[in-house]
Amino acid sequence: MQQNSIMLFFMLLVGIGTIFFVSIFMSSLNADKDSTGVKNLLKKRFWFTLILIVVLGIFAAATLPKSPYFTFANETPSTVIHVGTMQFSFFLSTKPIDPKSPSGETIEIPHDQLVEFRVTSFDVNHGFAVYDPSMRLITQVQAMPGYVNNLRYKFTEPGKYHIFCLEFCGTGHPVMQATFKVI
Amino acid sequence: MFRYFICFFTLACFSFFVYANDNHSELREEQNIYGKIYNAPLHLSGSSKVTSVESLYSRKPLIVALVFTRCYGICNPYLLQLSENIKQLQSNTDFNVLVVSFDPRDNLKDMTNLAKQYRLENNRQWNFATTDSINEFINSIGFNPKWDSITQQFDHDALLVGVNEKGLITKNLLGIRTVDDLQLMIRSIHNVFIPSYRLPTKSNIFSCFNYDPKTQTNRPGLGLLFVALPAIITFLIVIIIVIKSKRAAA
Amino acid sequence: MNIESLKLKKISALWIIVILVLFIASIVLGILMRLNQGKVIEQSPLTFYTNMTTHGLTMIGIWFAAGMVAVNYLLQRYVKTSYGVNLFAFILTVIGVVMLWITTYAGKFSTGWTFLYPLPFRDLGSESWSTPLFLISLTVLGVGWLVWSVSLMAQILKKYTLSQAFAWQHFKSNASVETPPFILITTVTLIGVIASLIAAVIVIILYFAEYFSHGDFVNDALLMKNLIYFFGHTIANEMLYLGLAVIYEIFGEVSDRPKWKMTWYISLAWNCAMIFILTAFFHHLYMDFVQPQALQIVGQLASYLASIPSAAVTVFSIVAAVYGVKVRWSIVNLLFFLGVAGWVIGGLGAVIDATISNNIMLHNTLWVPAHFHTYNAMGNVLFSLGFFYWFSTQYVDKLVLSKLTKYTLALLIIGGIGFLMAFYVAGANSIPRRYSTYPVELTSGPYLAKVGALFASIYLIAILIFFYNIAKRCFVILSASSR
Incomplete structure (x- = not known):
């Protein structure tokens, strides 16, 4: 915590x-009239x-x-999850996501194994923030159009995890969310 | 100042249109990342023993190239480019190259001839091989050649696969690529974490940084000049004010 | 009283009234946002985000202008400033703000003050004309302020040489000419202001280039983000320094204490601050892993280093001026003292957030508005209110600390602390910022929003009382004729 x-x-x-x-x-309030201070x-x-x-x-x-750029840098992840973001939804997939017709799938990640999220955006800047089952932010990265950010994390607790968008992306910003399971 | 800025800006816009190219290769390169490559039995040219993919990658990380010897198309230029790129590398001994045929018609003699064509038959870094488990092997990579019975040729991608010492695929390269891209792959098979990369679809000249695998650093791009520009212009404004007020005083 | 100084007084009084009216309107917008998050009222997301955009941009604009007004007024003691430029900046600011409010309320422009590329081009629900009008309104504001800053800079450099303006001669043991601390801080701050406004100009040009190319020219999202925070972070930071310049100039005066003398360490501190402040904005891009690690580390170090000169010199000087000495306390120096305390506490929250390994837990949570509201609402605003009081009372009536003023100050402190704590606790509870309503999973969000709205209303009451006191005196100044 x-x-x-x-x-x-x-x-x-x-x-x-x-x-x-x-x-x-x-x-200052209690000082004498002629005290000179420090x-x-x-x-x-x-x-x-x-x-x-x-x-x-x-x-x-x-x-x-x-800093997050150095954590887990010397290990090899066991899985890669591709993350595409769009106003106002997340697409998570084990396969690469086509920007022209993005689609996601239900994701289950084994616990205690290193996973690499490859996060990008197909329109505006978004955030990719992972909340644990007790709704605490545990890690995050930005999703920027034209770039792919690699975020590595090792989940220790099995359960249902939430993803929220943490970069203002328009009127639907607060409803932009997704979930995945750690097993 | 402003006029120069506009000129510079127009020039920059123009060069952007010239250089902008559209390809979605990155999309498919992301396939089967961190998946395990199939441990196929291999018949290496110049050797009578049967070996395996695992015995190769567990010694040194591996770059796998998929070819067929009767190819009229991309296989030859692509192998040539690979061998030339490797020659250009400053340190090129910390990995091996495995050239595997995905054509059942190819035998060891064909592969030996292919090696001789590039004068690589005595180069211990390069391994030319055939395998009996072609389908399992190419499926584990996500490589999908299509047989065209009219031309008697395979319709296929030029694919390089980076495999680390654990046998995991860390990077794919599609098409004929530069030595810089090859460097990126070599870094990845040595398990170096690269927190981000640009999508190749928009080779934008206004980018702040371009990753240079050769020096393993980010090269400053034109965009960085724009980030520094406010400070530079402010400095110039102050200098102009000082000169003007000196003149007014004199 | 000569005509020149009366004109300056009148324009300053006019500025103050306009700033306070816009301030109150923006606080109301802020309270509406918190009430909506607390589910007390129900507004459409579009309304919420237009309120948010208006609130952010107006607040940054008016408190920057407030700092400039104060500095311009006090600068008259040392150099001659241009009344015409001051008036020009006032007119452009008013036009710019009106245009801004039209884009947000008639055009439904709602990208937040950050207007991160390419959101203004893909802002859903807004009118198509609102994006160009927004860019024009920013241009109008930027041009007005740029001309103003450059003009003040030019006036300083007419009297002082460049090295004198930066107080470099104080590095030697016996300086022949003394640079007043006020001049040094103003010079250093104006440099930062000019740089940040030029960053804004570049952003606007790049936006217009894409707008007029109809999609042929595409900007780089990373470059735009860097430039926008160069502008946004730097100007928000520099406006605090404008307030500090005022404190250096008049804190001694109103407290019956000697005026601060320039020394080598004040000179060194502010020269360092100028450098650090221009690179600290990188901390806004910590979660963009595309930014090279070297710049991320520069961001953390610059953010840390920026706190050293301000803490070691400004805070220490205030403390030394007050500690164990009988000070004539009035509303003015009380506001200054309180403002410095708020600034330090907000700074602590900022240093925690500027640490990369903490930022991954706090980035774009309510911790961020928590810390910047601390050093704005409980820091910079108090600096400016102190100046407004000093300005409005010095010609109209005497500075006395009445019971009502004490109670108002208490309201301000209680309201401020409660409203900020709601932000901090929510930030530590991982509640995201900029959510019009909270997802059901984030249970503490609406509750804390209600608490925040309640205390912000208390804060508003205190501000309304201050506004009444200051504005009535400003109207007297406005109606005065040259005698």
């Missing part, structure tokens, strides 16, 4: 930020900046290798 930890982490930061700004404000400003600023750079550097170093 990456989303939960993101939310928790964010709320923690917001809490720290709020306490910080409130205490700054209170310190001393050694330049030194404090230096340490603040240094800590900020180090923290962000660590954060970047820890998160960049987890």
